[in-house]
Amino acid sequence: MKIFTAENIRKTDDYTIRNEPISSVQLMERAALSCVDWISVNCKQHTKFVVFCGNGNNGGDGFAIARMLYLKGFDVDVFINKDKVSFSEDALINYKRLKDISGISVKDFSEIEKYNFEKAVIIDALFGTGLSRxxxxxxKDLIENLSLKKNPKISIDIPSGMFADQLNEKNDVIFKADYTLTFQFWKKTFLHPETGKFAGKAFVLDIKLSYxxxxxxxxxxxxxxxxxxxKIFKPRADFTHKGTYGKSIIVGxxxxxxxxxxxxxxxxxxxxSGLTFVLAPNCGYEILQTSAPEAMFIEGGVKNIDTIDEQENAVYGIGPGLGTEKETEKTLLKFLENHKSPLILDADALNMISKNEDHLKLIPKKSIITPHPKEFERLFGKTENSFKRLKVAKTKAKQFGFYIVLKDHHTQxxxxxxxxxxxxxxxxGLAKGGSGDILTGIITSLLAQKYSSEDAAILGVWLHGKAADLAAEKHSKEAMQPTDVIDEIGNVFLDLNQKATTLL
Incomplete structure (x- = not known):
């Protein structure tokens, strides 16, 4: 799914209105109905809604939502700024429709101090994606006041006060939603930690903008x-053998x-992975052979790795638990000098590479590196925020010709x-030691199975996260362990195969 800027969303709206054709107020009605449908299904236990509406089109959405909720039998009150009653054209139409319904009271923002919010759901329809300051x-006072309420909170399209395409300043006031019902597209700011926390759990509602x-x-x-x-996933074909699915070597x-x-x-x-090896020091021989008897062991040292032998047609995943001993560092850099095929680098491998910027030039083209934010900082320097970190990542990926899997709540x-x-x-629940090691193994295996570097990285992070979601459902985010995530990989593949077969 593409992520559009606020400007491109506006252009998509305009194109849809001109070419469907549909009037702008009818499109607003469609958007409001999609929200009401979601609320009706997911908020059945609630009977009272308080809708806060601005003067623009986001407020128009709010007026339409309030009207529709009332007609479905819910108790609804609406708050507006009565000192400023100049609405946008479409918002005015929906405000007039709302005023025609005697059962909905329209109150001024100043009245919230006396209002009884008990058992009410607060709906934020104050400002949309057009906000520029x-x-x-x-x-500001209103949202600060509402933030103190313990009521469930829903934002329409985007939490008021949040920008769609850039981070807010640290002290900006933003409505903190439990759920955000957004139209057609994810907003980029939902996906970054500084602002994503205000959106709560986001649901993208398809309002049939022009495909x-x-x-x-x-x-x-x-x-x-x-x-x-x-589109990426390749179901396992019949009449194949272990050689068909590649040779993975985990070095760690x-x-x-x-x-x-x-x-x-x-x-x-x-x-x-068709053939799977682990290259590790001899001190781990018994543990590895007992824990994973399906994998073949290659000795690479005694207590630390001091030898990495090159094998033909193998994909290497290097880094988990590797350590940063001088001999290991020397061995890694020598291996990278001679190895020309794409590989995966993580954890201590990245920490050793980060000691000298020239080491980055040794990484083969189309390789995949998987740093968490601190490892990224060691590699490329400190950045002020996640938007600027991503900008640096784009520059470095282009400069060195490799893929960066930047691990975060929403990994990029x-x-x-x-x-x-x-x-x-x-x-x-993935915020535990060992989660990154699992991701390294997953991506190494996919690259060995002849997925492209891009597809291996994309499918790998998705598969890792999907397995973690299943593990959390079964064990909770607190109690789930990395091994639980590994155990759920098979269930993700079962579901993928079923969906892939259905499409044929």
Whole structure:
């Protein structure tokens, strides 16, 4: 799914109005109905809604939503700024329709101090994606007041006060929603940690904006959705053998850190690698052979890795539990000097590479590096925020010709052409040591199975997150372990195969 800027969303609206054809107020009605349908299904236990409406089209959405909720039998009150009653053209139409219904009271913002919010759901329809400056005055005070309420909160299209395409300033006031019902597209700011926390759980509602216009309009930003994954995924064919699905070699482990290699190798096996090896120090031999008997062991040292042998037609995933001993660092850099095929680099491999910027030039083209924010900082320097970090990632991916999997709550896959793919699977249960080792094993396995570097990275982060979501459902985010994520990889593949077969 493409992510559009606020300007391109406006152009998509305009194109749809001209070419469907449909009037702008009818399109507003369609958007409002999609919200009411969602609310009717997901808020059945609530009977009272309080809708806060601005003077623009977002407020018009709010007026229409309030009217429709009332006609469905809910109790609804609406708050507006009565000192400023100059509405946009479409908002005015829906305001007049609302006023014709005697059962809905329209109150002024100043009345909220006396209002009884008990058991009410608060709906924010104050400002939409057209907002160009931070909130001040009455609106700032209003949102600060509403933020103190413990009521469930829903934002329409975007939380009021949030920009769609850029980060807010640190002290800007933004409505903090539990749920955001957004139209047609993810907003980029939902996907970054500084602002995404205000959107709560976002739901993208299809309001049938012109698919023709969306298809032909370029974007460099995408959300990894099921449609994209089903285009990438290659079901396992009959009449194949282990050689068909590649040779994966996980290079990792050191004294006291063999567990990281175990997690990586197990996830590579679960992801379908045809031949799977682990190159580790001899101190991990018994642990690795016992934990993953399906994988073949290659000795690379005694307590730390000091030898990495080159094998033909193999994909290397290097880093889990590797350690940063001088001999290991020397061995890694020597290997990179001679190795020309794409590989995966993570964890301690990146930490050793980060010691000298010239080491980045040794990474083969189309390789995949998977840093978390701190590792990214060591590699490329400190950045002020996640937007600027992403900008640096795009520059570095292009400069060095590799893919960057920038791990975060919404992990970003950055390709050398400057395109960014945001992952929306996964949860905070992955915020545990070992989760990154699993991802390394998954991507290594997919690259060995002849997925392109881009497809391996995109499918890998999605698969990792999807398995984590299943693990959280079964064990909770708090209790789930990295091994639980590995155990759920098979269930993700079962679902993928079923969907892929249905499409044939």
């Amino acid at each position: 931070n909130l001040q005055g009455i609106y 023709e216009f969306i298809d032909k309009t370029e974007s460099d930003d995408f959300v990894i959705d099921d449609d994209l994954i089903l 482990g050191s004294y006291g850190k063999i567990g990281a290699a175990v997690l990586a190798i197990k996830s590579a096996l679960k992801t379908g 896959v950055v390709n050398p052409e400057g395109k960014v793919f945001y992952n929306i699977t996964g949860n905070s």
